[in-house]
Amino acid sequence: MTDVGPDRHRDILVMIDEIASSDREPINVSHVCLACRDRLTAVGVAVYLVGTVQPLEVVGPVGDEMAELQVTLGEGPVSEAVRQNQPVFVPQLANAWSSKRWPAFAPAALAAGAAAVFVIPLTLGAIALGALEICRDVDGPLSRDELADALLCADTVTTLLLSRPAAPAAEAGELSHAEPEGRWAVVHQATGMMSVQLDTDLGQAFLRLRAHAYLTGRRLSEVAADVVERRLRFTPETHEKKR
Structure with a gap:
């Protein structure tokens, strides 16, 4: 031991x-x-x-x-x-x-x-x-x-x-400032935006974000940045649209 x-x-x-x-x-x-x-x-x-x-x-x-x-x-x-x-x-x-x-x-x-x-x-x-x-x-x-x-x-x-004290659950679209800065802040923000676009919870929104990154061979942070900058938008009917 x-x-x-x-x-x-x-x-x-x-x-x-x-x-x-x-x-x-x-x-x-x-x-x-x-x-x-x-x-x-x-x-x-x-x-x-x-x-x-x-x-x-x-x-x-x-x-x-x-x-x-x-x-x-x-x-x-x-x-x-x-x-x-x-x-x-x-x-x-x-x-x-x-x-x-x-x-x-x-x-x-x-x-x-x-x-x-x-x-x-x-x-x-x-x-x-x-x-x-x-x-x-x-x-x-x-x-x-x-x-x-x-x-x-x-x-x-x-x-x-x-x-740690229990933190209240974040609302859809809310970015938790207790999370790491940099690329992960962008990922959190994109997940919140997608949850609103897809009318779903944060977990499902993140799975969609990750799946898109994997299928397109891009980094998760890059796809998240496109969502935050509104170059990429997800919808329940058409999945995702490039602007």
């Missing part, structure tokens, strides 16, 4: 606190992701929640690319870890096993700069909250100490998620 000692736990908590202090905000999931990235020399860290297909928090450009790939393609280590509620460690993406397991995701992830991926479910007893994903640009397994750090970061994220 990996030794997660009090000194190691204290060191990570101090790092998280220092990041939060420099940000002048209470400790949140983003701060844990930043500490996890620095501690594990990762090029991307992301947190996903059960029951959602879009990430709650993403740190690093490779993490952002990986999140978009998994959301668009509907396959990858995160969905597998959440579905099975077990860790999915892929120390080498560039092998036949990974390509066979995720034929669309694996080569695209390699092209995005990821060489290894480690996903840890966020759970407390029977409660499954989501998953923490760690991406590195060099292959190889986590060392004993690195695994201990990853588990501590996952535990800290779990504690933060459980302590």
Whole structure:
């Protein structure tokens, strides 16, 4: 069993606190992701929640690319870890096993700069909250100490998620400002607009958005930008119309 000692736990908590202090905000999931990235020399860290297909928090450009790939393609280590509620460690993406397991995701992830991926479910007893994903640009397994750090970061994220006050459900078309900035804000906004256009809920609207991105071979964020800029409109009768 990996030794997660009090000194190691204290060191990570101090790092998280220092990041939060420099940000002048209470400790949140983003701060844990930043500490996890620095501690594990990762090029991307992301947190996903059960029951959602879009990430709650993403740190690093490779993490952002990986999140978009998994959301668009509907396959990858995160969905597998959440579905099975077990860790999915892929120390080498560039092998036949990974390509066979995720034929669309694996080569695209390699092209995005990821060489290894480690996903840890966020759970407390029977409660499954989501998953923490760690991406590195060099292959190889986590060392004993690195695994201990990853588990501590996952535990800290779990504690933060459980302590969050319940948020009211967003209305159709509303953009949640608690969500990640950048491309994901555009995806959230496009999903809300499509839910109004299609007269459906946000979940179904997002599935339509993702399906269009997949079928046209485009990035999800690119299609979302077209929707937000009103270059692309979806209707229940004619599916989508280019303007």
